[in-house]
Structures are given as C-alpha cells and as structure tokens.
Amino acid sequence: MADLPLTPTRARDEDNKALPALVGAPPCNGCVQARHGLLASAAQLPAGQGVRVASDLGPLVAWHRPLADSSPQHGTPFATVVWEAELLGVLARGALSAIGIHLRTGDAEGLDVECRRLLPSATATARIGADLTAVVTGTPSARLASLLDSVAERETSGTASVWRFSPGSIRRALDAGRVPEDITADLAAIAAGPLPQPLSYLIADTARRHGRVRLAPAACVLHGDEPALLAELAAHRRLAKLGLRQLAPTVLISRSSLDTTLAALRAEGYAPVPETAEGTVRIEKIRPRRAAAPVPAPRGSRARIGGRTTATTE
Template sequence: MPQPFTLLASVLEHLAGLEPAALAQIVALRPDAAREPRPVTLHQLAVRLCEAGPIAELLAGLDSACTQVATAVQQATGRVPAPGYYTHDGGGPLSAVCVVEQAEVQDLLAIAPGDDGHQRHAEVLKQLAERVLVWPVGGGLAVHPGLDELARLRRRRGEPMAQLPPLPLHCPLPDTTPVMPAERLLPEATTALAVTVEQVQALLSHLEGDPLPVVKKSGGGLAVPTIRNLAEHIACPVEQMRLLLHLVVAARLVVAKTTARYDQSEWLHIDTDPCTAWQAASPADKAGQLIGAWARLRALPGGPPAPLYRHRHRHRHRPTARTPTLLSREDLGFEAAPAIRRAVLNTLTLLPPGQAATSTADLAALVRWHRPRWFLPNPPPPGVYSSLDFDDRVDLDLVLDGVLAEAQALGLTVRGALSPLGRVLLSDGQDAVAALAATVLTVTGTVKVQSDHTLVAIGIPAPELSALIDQIADLETVATHTRVWRLSTTRLQRYLAAGDDAETLLEQLRAVAPDGLPQPVEYLITDLGRKRRPVAVTAGTCLRAGR
C-alpha cells in the first residue's frame, strides 16, 4: 500500500538534495514557480511547486511518453480523484503525497524485464522529476497529487481506465524529402515574406479609401462576399486574404469603428497612429511586425469549422455546426491558437535542415505525439457530446495544412521545410527575425525602364516608388531580389484621366530611372497624353440674326 507523506516536506527534502544546475532546470521548466515575487529560499520554492493550479497546464505540455508514464504512476497510487483539488494551504487535499513502487508502474506499462523499455522508462521519469511531478523517495516514487487531473480527464473523455498500451520508445519521425539546399532557404523565404508585406500594404491602401462594412449579427466580422471582392481587388487567393485580414487586425493596424449614421453601422477603418508608423517603417521592420502578429493571433486558418471546437452546451448534444464570421469575436477568441502554431513549428525543427515530411499525415502524427492532450487522435474516438461529456481537443487534420500555408506565406517555412526565419522566431523572437530579414531585404528607390515596356527593380521597392509604379503598370514577376512590372495602357489612361499630364509623368519616371527612358516608352506615354489632352472652355459671344 502507498505510504502517505507530507507533500511540502517531501518536496523540500527532494530539493535540498539537488545540485544548483538541477534547481535551475526545475525553475526553467516550471515558470509558475518562479513568478513574481520570485522565491528566495528553498521553502518558498517548495510551496510554489506544491500548488495545484498550474499542474493542468503543465500536464497539457507533456509528450506521449511522459503522459503515459504519468498516467501509470497515478493509477499505481490507487487514488480516486475528488471532484476538485485546491492550492496547498497546510491542510487541504494537496497536503498528502503517495509513494509507489517502480515495479508496479512498469507492470501497468507492460514493460518486460530486460527489454529496452527500462532505459526509456528511466529517461521519462527523469523528465517528470525535472517538473516535480514525481521524484525518488527511498526505493519508490513520490507522486504529486496534481496528477489526479489525468484520471479526471480520462474519465471525462470516456477513455478506458484498464492497462495502458506499451510505452512508445521514440517519437515517430516521418520520411523526409529534400526541398532545396539549406543555403537557398533564406532567400526563398524572404521572397515570400516580401510579397506578403506588399499585399498588406495594398490592403491598407484599399481600406484607407474604401472601408469595409462589418456584419452586425454573429458577433461582428466580415461577410464572405466582402472577402471575395477584396481578394479579387488585391489579386490574391481568398485564403491568403483571410490571412492578411487576420494579420492587420492582430497588428492593430485596422479597427472596427462605429459610424455616426442612422443605423449605427460598423466599418473596418484604418487606425491612424499605428498605420502611420507602419508606413514609415522599413520592409524588415514591417516583416517583423507581421510575424509577431501571426505568432500571437488567436484564430486558426479558415475559421474554426464545426468539428474543431467541441464545447459543452446546456441544450444540445452535438457540437455547433455554425462557422463563425471572419474577424468576429468567436473567430478571434481561440486562445490556444498561438500555442498550436508554435507546436507545429517546433515539430519541424526535428526534421533535417532543407527537408520536409513526405506525407502530411506523418507530420500530423509527429505533432500529436509531442502534444497528445491538444489534438484528437486519428481517427477521432466515437462518443456522444453532452453537457458533461465533451472534448476540447483540436482536430489537427483540419488545421495543419492551413497553418503550414500561413507559415510559408510569412517565410517561416519553404515547401514544408523550416526556414532560418522560422528557427530564429522560435529561439529569439520577432526582433531577431526582423534583423535577419534586413540582411536580405534591400530597399531601392530606382527602376530600370526597358524598351519592351517593362520596369525592373533590384530589391524591395521603396513605398513612394511602389505608389508611382503600381498606378501605371501591372506587377508581373516577384523573384528573390527582383520586381518586374509591365506598363499597362489601361492603368496609364486611368492615371492621365485623373488630371496629371503626360509630361509630368515622364518627369517622374526620369527621376526614378537613372538610365533614362527608352524611346518606345516615351512615345507610348506621349500618344496617350495627346488623346487625353484637356479641352479649354472659355466664355464667348453668340450672335443670332433674324430673317
């Protein structure tokens, strides 16, 4: 039978026997114990580690091997969890700790004597001890009472409480295929990132002149036809437009404001101060802002479909089938979305540089192995969702492709392989991403005008250069360090019809074209300007003679 000990005394005794490096590892893995005011004695640290509040979040971050061993340890205690547990107060449920035998845990995991599972079992127990979920006491294992949350969760999900399946020795690394040489990943990633920055710039320019109406029902948001029309205007796919709208809202460049009209309608407006700072920022700083906004975006690509969120409901026994409107409160209210994106990027770090998983299903299995409590298994378990039995996990198969597409649009991945920008984001944050992008994203204020009516810019065009060229030419090619436009007769006619004459336009082009303008380009603009020559209207006298 397990022997009870005082939880605080057992944790304090365990901490006293550790080296300073091991204590530092515990503090790094348990940031809840090192919160302000920071503990200055082992007793204060032990009291923090005895608290049950952070245990649920800590258990959710364990991989499959740690979760399985922790579940087996909890079963070995023989405790039936109470409906709730409370923070250690000297006499609550967390004031007692149980000690179990390792042989009993190995029997639950079906580890035969002498096989490879013993070594893996010891490695997993060490990882749990670094989080003070279990720790050695004499010849057994002391168990944190917070592990009872695992039994509550399994009972709530209807999972069998019998013997566990064999312990997974290693994570299932997928088969990989080379994408490109590692030295080419950064230029390729910055190209995609530069395109997204330009699309965001075009979206902001459009919203400045033509705000979008916000749906008053369903918690606000934008209607599907509005998104489609906007995507057609910006010339990008609808899913890319969804990402752009999410980014500008997360970066707080646009806001929904109530217009003083009879219907008190809401419109999506430009937020002046952040947008002014955005316009003055360099392309690398803009890229860093967008990546930071994506990292904290509380929405998943495409909006949460019906099987994604499985909430309990008082009157319904199935998940809601309504898809929330884009940018609505429900669409932007999924707090776990940033952690899911980071989990996908962290999984890609396990693959060799410059290589991607051959199958998306294999990559999804790897993500599930590292975060089993976040995602539904494949296939999802059958069951009836009622007010008491519900599942809050995410169906990874519905969101993985979208998350990878978003990461590729922002240059964090290249064809499924993690790029240098993605690795820097995981290790150092968005400021380091902007610094790395600045080494590749060069800004230019000049173009080379060629006789075939094309304009070539080497590097990222400056905002004032893009504002001029986009009015008279169509963007044809976006390469690693090159932008190519072609003069459009339609855009030129529209530009000249707005009031500017051909000679002014030629002077503006000569100012940004150090090599001069070819004769065919000058002839084209001059001929169009002649057709659009303004008609002078002056006052005159009319003489009318009678018969």
C-alpha cells in the first residue's frame, strides 16, 4: 500500500467521471513520496503522544519529502494521504498505530501478526435451533457460509448472521444433487450441538416427497393398445433419429415434432394417426387435384409454319 503509485480512494477524474477501483486510475507522481513523508513525520512525534487532529501532520510531510506533491487536497495539504492512513488504521489518534510502525520499518511478519490480531478469525460453527434457524456469531468461514447458503435462506448479516431452513431451501439442495444423508451429516459437522429434531424431520419429509413426480421433455407422445408394437418402434434403428423413449408399455415420447415423427413412421411402413391437443383424431383434408389448364399463346407471338416464321394476331 505504501508503494502504490496511485490514490486508490480517488473515485472520479478531473472531468468528474467515475473511476474503476485500482484500474484506470491516473498515476500519482507524489503519492509514494507523500506516504513515506507521512510515516516519517508521525514517527518523529514523542512516544505516547499524537497531534490533536491528524490533518495537522500534512504540513510536516513537505519537510521530510520536499519532492512530494503538496498541492492542497480538500483545502488541506496531503489531506487524501492522511485520510487513507486513518482509513487503513496506519494512523490512530493522531499518531502511528502498531500497523503504521511495522509498515514504516518494513516488518512484514510483525505487520501480518498485528493484522491477524485485529481481524477476528472466521467462525466455523453455527448454533442451529429448534425454530429451524442457524445463527453464526462473527464472520462465518467460507465453507460454513457456502454450506448454509446451499440448504437455507440467509435472513440477516452483520455481527451475527441468521439462516432459516424451509422445505424450499432443502428441496433446492436436493435439486442440486445432494442426498439427505449428506445434508444431515454436513450440518451435524458444523453444528455447535446435536441437530434439533424439527430439522431432522424437515430433511426427511422433504426428501420423501422429492422426485415423486418427474417431468420429461417431449415434442410429441405416441401411445397405442399393443405393447409389442410400441417396443418395436422404440427399438427401430431407422427411427433412432426421432429420439423415442418408452415411458410405459403403451406410451412413447419423441424428441421430434409431431409432423416429423408422423412422416418418419409412415416412411417406414407404419400407419399412425395424429391426434389434436384435445385427444381426438385429427382429420387430414386432402385438396382435390385439378387438371392444369393449357396456357394460351400470348398476343403477337410468332409461330413457325412450313419453315417460315409468321406473326399471329387475334
């Protein structure tokens, strides 16, 4: 952060257009010098003391880094650099914090330890109650959040996050290929205690009803009274392009349209009958064929008679 050659908190350019975070931001020639000057200025303060207002450190930066960009920002020299330092915890109460001290000395290990001390570790367990809720105090771990998001609905986030189990959330997990035994085992692994009985009943009841009705894609349906004939159609090699699938001894479905399936069956010597959407036989009307009328010769056409070409008129 101290050696970043731009101002990451800058949100707009000179034309007041929004800038993407860390991408496309114009380089800042004096940013690095200004940050190091700020660290040097704050390090000169007496131990245990700090300035009354952090912005008072701005005028001292130019003393330590004369080549830094000292143009006033928000009315105060180096106001943006000071504000970024406070935002990241480098400055606290007008003086260098522990993070700032490690940053100035380049102690990467000490900086890592201090940041981990300030940031609480992620929570890997949840309190699952009989009201079908899971409560996580603090920041949930990635594994915990992913598991609860897959089987429950997140209601609140913050100091404590709450998820609620429901038939719809359990069904969503089953639709994604999870099995009830795995769901129960995964929840038991992250629960702070035994799983409540209502949750176990919810998982078992939802799994029992899941998949009792199945839907299959089909463009048309073939049915008849002879199971042997339907089995013959399903096994016919030349009809394989139709994508026939047998659902019952007397029911087939086809991935091809009704007209395409009808034409293919007739081409193979079968005599199927199409039906309407209401289940009645569709009557196919055949238009009568008419004899083609002779086309009369146009006026002024030329006819060849006895080797000569003559013009004919009416």
